[in-house]
Amino acid sequence: MKVHKVSSRSQHEQRNATKHHSKNKWHKKIRSLDSTLLNTSSGTAKLEQRIAKREKHTVKRLKKLNAKPVTIFPENSCAKEGKVEATSVTFPHVHTNGGTELDDSSASVDSQEWSEYANSVLQNGMESSTLPDTDQQKEDELQFHAHLDHTNNRAVLVMKQDQVLCFRGKCLLTCLYGHVEVLGFTIEEGQQPYPLFSPPSHCPLTIKAFGNNFGGSSKNKKEGLLEAKAIIRKYFSSEPSKKLMSEVDSDSCVVLLEPLDTPLTRFLSSFSELAEIFGLNSKEIKSQAAIYNPVLSAVGVTALRGPCAQGLVMSPSYREAISSLLSAWAGEFDRCPVILVCGGKSVGKSTFNRHLLNSLLNHTVSVEFLECDLGQTEFTPPGCLSLCTVTEPLLGPPFTHMRDPKHMVYYGQAECHADIDRYLESLKSLWRHVSGESPVIINTMGWIRGHGFQILVDLIRLLSVTHVVQLSYGNAPQCHLLTPEFLRTAHGWQTHPPTTSTLTEEPASHLTIRSHIFLSVQSEFEGAGTSGEMQHQRSNELRDLALLSYFSKLQSSEPGPIRPLHCFIPYQVPHSSVAIGVTHCEVAPNNILYAANASIVGLCCLSEKVVGRGGPVVLSQTPICQCVGLGVLRGVDMARGLYFLVTPVSPSVLRHVNCLLLGEISLPKVLLTKQLGVDGDLPYVTTDYSFEVKGAGKLHIYKGLTRPGFIKSNN
Numbered sequence: 001m002k003v004h005k006v007s008s009r010s011q012h013e014q015r016n017a018t019k020h021h022s023k024n025k026w027h028k029k030i031r032s033l034d035s036t037l038l039n040t041s042s043g044t045a046k047l048e049q050r051i052a053k054r055e056k057h058t059v060k061r062l063k064k065l066n067a068k069p070v071t072i073f074p075e076n077s078c079a080k081e082g083k084v085e086a087t088s089v090t091f092p093h094v095h096t097n098g099g100t101e102l103d104d105s106s107a108s109v110d111s112q113e114w115s116e117y118a119n120s121v122l123q124n125g126m127e128s129s130t131l132p133d134t135d136q137q138k139e140d141e142l143q144f145h146a147h148l149d150h151t152n153n154r155a156v157l158v159m160k161q162d163q164v165l166c167f168r169g170k171c172l173l174t175c176l177y178g179h180v181e182v183l184g185f186t187i188e189e190g191q192q193p194y195p196l197f198s199p200p201s202h203c204p205l206t207i208k209a210f211g212n213n214f215g216g217s218s219k220n221k222k223e224g225l226l227e228a229k230a231i232i233r234k235y236f237s238s239e240p241s242k243k244l245m246s247e248v249d250s251d252s253c254v255v256l257l258e259p260l261d262t263p264l265t266r267f268l269s270s271f272s273e274l275a276e277i278f279g280l281n282s283k284e285i286k287s288q289a290a291i292y293n294p295v296l297s298a299v300g301v302t303a304l305r306g307p308c309a310q311g312l313v314m315s316p317s318y319r320e321a322i323s324s325l326l327s328a329w330a331g332e333f334d335r336c337p338v339i340l341v342c343g344g345k346s347v348g349k350s351t352f353n354r355h356l357l358n359s360l361l362n363h364t365v366s367v368e369f370l371e372c373d374l375g376q377t378e379f380t381p382p383g384c385l386s387l388c389t390v391t392e393p394l395l396g397p398p399f400t401h402m403r404d405p406k407h408m409v410y411y412g413q414a415e416c417h418a419d420i421d422r423y424l425e426s427l428k429s430l431w432r433h434v435s436g437e438s439p440v441i442i443n444t445m446g447w448i449r450g451h452g453f454q455i456l457v458d459l460i461r462l463l464s465v466t467h468v469v470q471l472s473y474g475n476a477p478q479c480h481l482l483t484p485e486f487l488r489t490a491h492g493w494q495t496h497p498p499t500t501s502t503l504t505e506e507p508a509s510h511l512t513i514r515s516h517i518f519l520s521v522q523s524e525f526e527g528a529g530t531s532g533e534m535q536h537q538r539s540n541e542l543r544d545l546a547l548l549s550y551f552s553k554l555q556s557s558e559p560g561p562i563r564p565l566h567c568f569i570p571y572q573v574p575h576s577s578v579a580i581g582v583t584h585c586e587v588a589p590n591n592i593l594y595a596a597n598a599s600i601v602g603l604c605c606l607s608e609k610v611v612g613r614g615g616p617v618v619l620s621q622t623p624i625c626q627c628v629g630l631g632v633l634r635g636v637d638m639a640r641g642l643y644f645l646v647t648p649v650s651p652s653v654l655r656h657v658n659c660l661l662l663g664e665i666s667l668p669k670v671l672l673t674k675q676l677g678v679d680g681d682l683p684y685v686t687t688d689y690s691f692e693v694k695g696a697g698k699l700h701i702y703k704g705l706t707r708p709g710f711i712k713s714n715n
């Protein structure tokens with residue numbers, strides 16, 4: 001690796017700085033913290049601990065037969081009986097769509113608000129008696145029988161077999177009886193609680209009830225019914241409503257829904273722009289898709305109805321693909337399935353991946369996920385290529401499940417046009433860490449024309465792909481089908497037919513080309529292939545959400561006030577102990593620190609030791625090396641030769657970081673424009689700026705205006 005010496009700061013100064021930090025170059029100067037920021041309330045802490053526990057590796061597969069009885073929380077038994085009325089009354093069905101039962105206590109707290117809302121909804125809707133039979137039936141299906149345990153602020157929901165709850169919002173779901181399915185993942189009684197996130201940026205989640213399977217059990221239906229009722233009773237300190245109990249039968253599912261409050265949700269909702277990030281989208285509001293149900297609302301869930309309540313749309317080819325991929329894993333094979341999912345932009349690749357991954361997790365402990373999409377990443381911030389081992393289901397969009405990858409390379413841009421070779425070499429370096437013991441899902445970019453298509457051809461060959469899932473929409477094909485026959489003659493960017501080797505085990509002289517199984521999937525959901533235009537659906541917004549989610553890891557896991565990014569004490573790192581480089585363009589070495597200030601940098605680990613001789617150490621080429629996370633370079637002290645960095649990466653990992661890579665991935669604007677608690681001018685933001693300066697550019701504020709090319713004709 002070539003390195004440039006930039007400025008000649010006195011060696012004496014440099015030695016001092018290095019000596020000072022000789023034990024660990026990542027050093028924090030601790031100031032006393034504002035005690036108000038550390039205040040916590042214990043209520044939601046419990047919830048978070050449970051979510052934290054969830055992140056430990058656990059084998060989910062509890063087969064019904066072996067399922068342990070549900071652990072009933074001890075706090076129920078000691079719930080303050082005096083606080084809850086001994087008899088619960090059935091709250092009248094305030095709206096034809098919302099079967100709601102509230103106990104007395106909840107009614108006393110919220111009833112006025114709820115009934116006001118109910119009346120307003122009723123005025124717009126039809127009374128149940130006026131509905132024709134078929135509509136009545138449909139409305140019945142939309143009745144959600146839930147009861148609120150007001151003391152613990154949690155809801156028990158009884159669902160009939162095959163009933164579906166399509167919803168917006170977020171909650172923690174525990175299955176108490178029977179089993180339910182969410183985005184391909186089966187949740188049974190006896191399993192841990194799972195967090196569900198259904199924001200308006202993506203199609204809504206659905207909870208589908210599958211009831212109880214008595215197949216292999218010695219229990220009969222009557223015993224099942226008694227067991228279900230006993231479980232429900234244990235979740236309430238007083239007798240649950242008769243209405244709720246009358247809804248239970250042996251085939252019902254009983255789930256517990258609790259409010260979900262995490263550092264991520266608190267951090268996001270601290271920005272006014274994101275206040276409704278778990279609310280309804282404009283289309284759902286316009287079509288009055290929300291079902292009024294105060295019990296579900298109390299735990300953060302809004303049930304949907306009508307055309308907006310379709311959830312995931314699975315075409316026959318979609319179902320077939322999922323089922324043959326599951327069979328591929330279940331059946332005999334000489335190597336683990338390596339599944340590459342591709343297709344044009346917004347055709348449903350990521351959603352298919354999540355569904356597939358969840359379905360696989362019903363049968364295996366882990367799935368490996370190779371991220372090849374730089375823009376719409378699943379687990380890591382944008383601009384990163386990564387390999388993750390996934391052991392927990394994905395029950396929300398990417399920004400709700402940022403995770404630490406097994407290996408990661410910082411590419412530094414949301415697209416790879418500028419340096420396709422570095423992109424492919426980075427992926428090859430990640431591929432070497434695939435274990436070969438779990439199925440692998442490869443997420444690809446929506447760039448399927450020209451060089452983008454050649455990259456797909458390369459990936460299929462280089463990564464020994466066993467299954468290609470190609471998604472398309474409409475009648476006109478978006479690109480050539482990547483069938484085995486086509487691959488025999490196709491040219492990639494790096495590979496050409498006949499290919500002589502794969503990265504795995506084939507000797508270079510071996511000329512056999514491994515064939516793959518090709519699965520074509522037709523996406524039939526509304527808007528397939530069209531970028532989302534509603535709030536929070538645009539790709540730049542989703543990237544910002546992923547970055548905000550990443551930096552929300554800085555927040556305390558304990559409930560309490562949100563701390564803006566500029567409140568965190570930065571690490572001080574000597575210029576001489578970390579090299580700095582720019583991934584995506586030429587910057588004169590003397591200007592690099594200006595460019596890097598107030599920017600996101602990849603925290604990387606070069607295999608060579610970095611030893612500066614005064615002044616910053618500047619890389620002349622972009623290395624392909626392990627990246628352990630991102631940081632914000634929030635200041636540079638030239639006099640003392642220090643970088644100031646804020647990052648959620650743990651100090652033990654930071655010890656290995658000796659390289660900062662500056663890319664094109666920029667801080668979400670909201671982090672710069674909303675710096676709470678700052679008097680006067682906002683740091684890093686100015687309106688008094690000369691655009692004559694080379695490289696200057698103003699902050700582009702997106703006003704939600706549709707570009708002329710995107711305006712659709714209504715004719």
Ligand SMILES: Nc1ncnc2c1ncn2[C@@H]1O[C@H](COP(=O)(O)OP(=O)(O)OP(=O)(O)O)[C@@H](O)[C@H]1O
Nearest residue numbers: 202203312313345346347348349350351376446525
């Ligand atoms: N099967 C489906 N049914 C209903 N909605 C879907 C389905 N698949 C995807 N969507 C919705 O379409 C939008 C785009 O989906 P997704 O992000 O999965 O596409 P993508 O091909 O990965 O996009 P990109 O090219 O930006 O990576 C999302 O709002 C998603 O919720």
